[in-house]
Amino acid sequence: MKKTAETSTPLLTEIAERWSPRAYDNTYELSKAELTAVLEAGRWAPSANNLQPWRFSVVTRGEELHTAIIEQAMSGFNAAWVPNASHVIFISVPAVNQDGNPYPIAWFDAGLASQNMIVQAQALGLATHPISGYNHEVVTKLLGLEQDRNSIAAVVLGKQGDMSGLPAPAQEREVAPRTRLSLDEIVLHGLN
Numbered sequence: 001m002k003k004t005a006e007t008s009t010p011l012l013t014e015i016a017e018r019w020s021p022r023a024y025d026n027t028y029e030l031s032k033a034e035l036t037a038v039l040e041a042g043r044w045a046p047s048a049n050n051l052q053p054w055r056f057s058v059v060t061r062g063e064e065l066h067t068a069i070i071e072q073a074m075s076g077f078n079a080a081w082v083p084n085a086s087h088v089i090f091i092s093v094p095a096v097n098q099d100g101n102p103y104p105i106a107w108f109d110a111g112l113a114s115q116n117m118i119v120q121a122q123a124l125g126l127a128t129h130p131i132s133g134y135n136h137e138v139v140t141k142l143l144g145l146e147q148d149r150n151s152i153a154a155v156v157l158g159k160q161g162d163m164s165g166l167p168a169p170a171q172e173r174e175v176a177p178r179t180r181l182s183l184d185e186i187v188l189h190g191l192n
Contacts, residue, residue, distance in 0.1 A: 025161035041120030
């Protein structure tokens with residue numbers, strides 16, 4: 001299913017066609033080349049002072065860690081569809097910078113890395129869905145992240161599948177039109 005965005009000006013196809021499905025093909029396994037390309041795209045994201053604070057933890061469907069995370073950490077709605085995706089890439093950042101001060105820009109940098117991965121996946125014909133609806137503390141512990149590094153979000157990754165196996169509310173979201181606020185609503189200065 002395609003849900004191409006209606007934009008005020010042409011965009012890159014990968015951006016205009018990207019959306020976040022919940023229906024994943026539970027038989028599709030990403031190749032090592034596909035997974036490497038997605039991670040490499042994240043690696044080459046810009047970051048403040050080139051510090052690259054993000055770390056990626058790749059969890060593969062069928063592995064013991066995947067099962068533990070699904071059973072112990074996924075929120076109700078996400079628990080219904082995330083298990084079908086080939087992989088979940090958890091993104092973590094440090095709470096403090098090298099000087100021991102709060103590190104809020106790390107979240108922005110991790111967002112840039114995530115977006116790079118999402119656009120690369122789209123270019124490869126893969127589907128992604130960024131999520132934060134899980135128990136971050138449990139995931140941080142299950143992943144064995146170092147002290148002061150926390151899981152902040154994840155990118156669900158795989159091949160789009162048939163939505164008939166989704167619960168009714170998820171099916172409704174799957175077919176709902178894509179919407180965004182207009183540029184007039186989000187650009188506070190400078191578009192005139």
